[in-house]
Amino acid sequence: MTDLPSRPRLLLRQLHQVMAGQGSAQERLDKLVGVIARNMVAEVCSVYLTRAGNILELFATEGLKAEAVHNTRLRVGEGLVGLIAQQAAPLKLSEASEHPRFAYRPETGEELYHSLLGVPIIRSGRVHGVLVVQNIARRRYADEEVEALQTVSMVLAELLGSGDLVEPSELQDDAAAALGAPVTLDGRVLSAGIAIGTAVLHEPRVQITRLLADDVEAERDRLSAGLDQLKQDFDAMIRAMDPGGGAHREILETFRMFAHDKGWQRRIEDAILSGLSAEAAVERVQQQNRSRLSQSEDPYLRQRIQDLDDISHRLIRILTGRQRTAAYDLLPEAAVLVARTLGPAELMDYDRDRLAGVILEDGAPTAHMSIVARAMGLPVLGNVEGALGHVEAGERVILDAAEGHAYLRPSDEVRETFQQALDTRRRRLAEYTAERDLPAVTRDGVPIELLMNAGLLIDLPHLEETNAAGIGLFRTEFQFMVGSTLPRHTAQRDLYAKVLDTAGDRPVVFRTLDIGGDKPVPFLPRFEEENPVMGWRAIRIALDRPALLRHQVRALLAAGEGRVVRLMFPMVSDVAEFRAARAIVDKEVRRLEARGRPQPVRVEVGSMLEVPALAWQLPALLRETDFISIGTNDLLQFFYACDRSNGRLADRYDLLCPAVLNFLREIVHACDAVGVPVTVCGEMGGRPLEALALLGVGVRRLSVSAAAIGPIKRMIRSVDLGQVSTFLASLGDTTDHSLRPVLRAYAHDHDVALPTL
Structure with a gap:
């Protein structure tokens, strides 16, 4: 195997010769594992493919017992093969049986073999199987050998995807059978809101059909031209932005810097020298990046995978001449974008007037895309497992990025319920806009200063829209x-x-x-x-x-x-x-x-x-x-020693308990006594009932999200502050868990408006 780095092109061409030859799909797959085993100087080469129900089935082998083919099955996560599929990462072992996840299958006869090297077969960002080589001798596989097998697995993935090797029906996923029926998927709210619309598949990945390089120098020239175009695209996007730029500009500046990275370009060129086309080389390097970063314990680095995917996919589209994602097509009204991942630059390509929401299979609240989406007021639901396997373009979708659900092909009753909620929300927003010039003054004449929270330049137009102070x-x-x-x-x-x-x-x-x-x-x-x-x-x-x-x-x-x-x-x-x-x-x-x-x-x-x-x-x-x-966000979680991100404790402690309100009252009174202005700028002030309590304990300045200003102002204009202050003072010595029901009843009895956001 020591000469493997010098002959990867020969191996890749032999694979394609097998595919172009005669015989059934199984016969060609059997020949293929033989070619790989000989070139990798391994006694065993096996291909496991995913079947319905997250099952990995042995489809072909050179070296193991023939009767094990189509009979040996493991669940994803079971054994070493299952571990490779689960982690979507390579695994190399000099003594496989000593690994705690080793699972012996007697029908395979693999007890003869000690060393194991396995890599996932990945296509369109999903694991479709596992490619394994084994040796009798205990040996340490070199990094070059791992990379070579990964390159082979990438080629194998494309051959499988073409349907020429194995019938697609043999690899059908459970999700496909469920198409047509209503489905409810759960996810994590990355940017809150509700959307009803038509599913649009982002499809950032171009299926690479030309894998091998006929002329290495020509492919290097194509890569150079593609990188130049990528840099020009980012330059044009930056020039088109507001000079202040803010977070959007910083993101694009980072992307442009990466496009200039010589190390990235050198790794792609090395992949071209191994025999891959320019676009296949970019995909190969990005698979390596994903594998490396996904194993990092640093969540920040794991989240950067999306940014690298964004850049790589853009370059692949340039190289293949298919740069059009759904962002370049005419979107339907109220489009709900569905994607595995989405970079911030890709999100900003879309027509905001037609984009209603986003559903992602991946995603994190601190990812760049999530930050930009919140600034745009765009509902986003992330970590929706299997979204792409359940949805088809053009279907109706309801995105509830408030409670964390996505409804695919919803029933008429569900659609009607959410449409009413959306219509009500739009009417309220129009009403709040009409009330923007009304003063934030209580019924008994006490002025309240309503300010706005912000963090991006895209937030700034809301200052005028809401007439915040x-x-x-x-x-x-x-x-x-x-x-x-x-x-x-x-x-x-x-x-x-x-x-x-x-x-x-x-x-x-x-x-x-x-x-x-x-x-x-x-x-x-x-x-x-x-x-x-x-x-x-x-x-x-x-x-x-x-x-x-x-x-x-x-x-x-x-x-x-x-x-x-x-x-x-x-x-x-x-x-x-x-x-x-x-x-x-x-x-x-x-x-x-x-x-x-x-x-x-x-x-x-x-x-x-x-x-x-x-x-x-x-x-x-x-x-x-x-x-x-x-x-109040941090203050009150420290007050209670309660992690506000812990779902088990979400309803355990209430911000409207007497202890909290007495604590806040003492702070406000201490500031007022010496004439130091005090403002509440946490989420507590942005909810009408909680804001009512804050006013009752003496707060006169609130800084809230732009969306909360209208509802809070309406509440302020409906309340007699002297009465509510006296009422709350009378409850200061109670030991109730919460004053929420009492305060809500008071608001009802005294006609205090408590509109929803």
Whole structure:
């Protein structure tokens, strides 16, 4: 096997000669495993293919007992072959029987063989089988041998997909038989909302029909031309964007940088030298990337698989001349896109006016695509297992990205129910838009300041649409999360300046970086932490890496030239931390003064109150801070020692219990006593019933999502604040688990509007 790297083209051509020869599909498959065994200098070569019910069946073998063919079956995940299929990754062992997942099948006679090398047979991102070679001698397989067998498996996958080798009916999946019947699939909400529409298959993968290179130099030239076109495409997309760019620009900048990566190009060229066409070489390298990254324990790296898929698929479409995904066709009205994965650049290719929602087999809330989708207000349901196996283009789909369900071919009753909900939601949105100019003032004349939360440039038009009083929380970390490197000073400055320009005279509060923990960024080291939300994150990183905070503060001060700059620090646990962070800001202000540079007319520095310990340091903190923002999301999960992402605890503790409301009342009263403004900027303020309770304990500033402003304003205009404050004060000593039912009854009896979002 030592000379294998020098003869892969010969092996690939021999495979195709077998396929072009005479004989039945089984006879050709039997010849094929013989060719592979001889070229790999192995005593055994076996092909297992997936059957209905997640079963792997031995379809052909050279070296094992012939009677085992079509009789030996393993479940996906069972034995070494099942493990390879389950993990979609290669496995090499010098002594297979010592592996804990080894499963002996006496009918195969494989007890003679010690070493094993197996690779998945992957096509269109799915495992369709496993290719295995075995040797009698104990030996260590080289990385070059693994790569060679992976290349063979890729060719085998395409031959299987053509239907020339094995009848497609023999490999039919259970899902195919279910087409036509209503199906409900569960998933994970990546971007909330509801959509009813027509299924459109994204189909990012082009089926590669020309696998072998007739002329290696010609294929290298095709690759070079394709890479040039890919770079030009990304350049054009970047030029077409708003100069501020924000997160979208950072994503595309990252893609462009990868397209220029010499290492990536060199690996593709090496695959071409092995005998593959340019497009097959790109697919081969991406399979290697997926295999390597999927085994990483770092969730950030695993999520980057989607970005690499996006770039590779674009290049393959360029090379094959079939660049048209569904994004380039006329979408039906209210299209619901269905895909295995979807990169952010691919999402931005689609006509937003016609795209109603997205269903993905993969996906993660922190993936780039999810961040962009939330900014677009686009419902997305991810981790929907088997979605592509159940849905066909043109079918009706209901996407419930609120409860986490997708309804394929729904019944008339289900469609009618969701259509009514969607119609009601649209009517309410129209009503809220009509009420945008009405003041947020209670029935007894108390003005409430309603601000908006934001984090991307795409959020900014909502400021005018909702007539919000300003931006009470601008999350700056998105710009840092989507790039592979620290954003340049000019990029940060331009983003912040764009936000301030859009806001005009309305205030904007920038939260400094809340990164780390469960919000990883590629330019900082990753550490395994038992409790990442309580780990090395936010101000803790800023104080350990002060240059990072200085870098951001300089950009904020530059953007705020001639204006008021307001910034606040997240995750402050004690006054000393706030004091140290503020000293960095003050130093940067003095630096501008010393250099005679333009500067803001005023800089206000505030603190997030998210750590309960800080509430017992308020007297000292309020002497040094310009304002306080209560981040209820983290504050109350720490208050209860309850992970808010844990589904088992979702209903265990209620934000409307007397202890929480008394705690918040004390914070608000302490701030009011010394004249320090206090704002609630967590999700609690964006729900009408919870917002009613906040007003009742003294909160007068709420910063919520753009979608929540209309419903919250309607609630505010319907309430007598003096009455609800007195009512809540009378319940302060109760020990009920929650005041939710009592407060809801009060709202009903006093005609307080509690509209749904």
